[in-house]
Amino acid sequence: MKHQLLTAIALLTPLLFANSVQAGNRQDLQKLFSSGECERCELSGVNLSGAHLIGADLRGANLRGANLTEANLEGADLTGANLAGANLTSALVTNVNLKQANLNGANLTSATINDSNVYQASMNDLTITGAEIYNTGIGIGGEDAQIPDWK
16 A cells, blocks of 8 residues: 555656646656656756655756755755756755755755755855755855865
């Protein structure tokens, strides 16, 4: 019974987002939700609000302008991903690899960001109002921080 329920959820979840998804990226969304792997996927502007993307492989994915409000990205790999203008309000960003990601103009209001790698990430015009940021090289004031890479 549990397996049937999980299968039904996996198959129906992409349909819930169908109205906000262009035809070109429906297959990428289905791939993401069925396997958790979507390297270099075209997901710009998609609604992933509240999505559980724990451990997802989104390396090099285009998530420009995506809605990731309250999404759980724990352990996700977003190396080189484009998150410019993405909405990550109240998102859980823990142990996420954002190395060389484009976070320009991203909204991280009230997000929880812990132990995440932002080495060589572009982070101009971030909104971090009310965000809880721990052990992650994101700061305020325009200072160039020494941001270590994960080893």
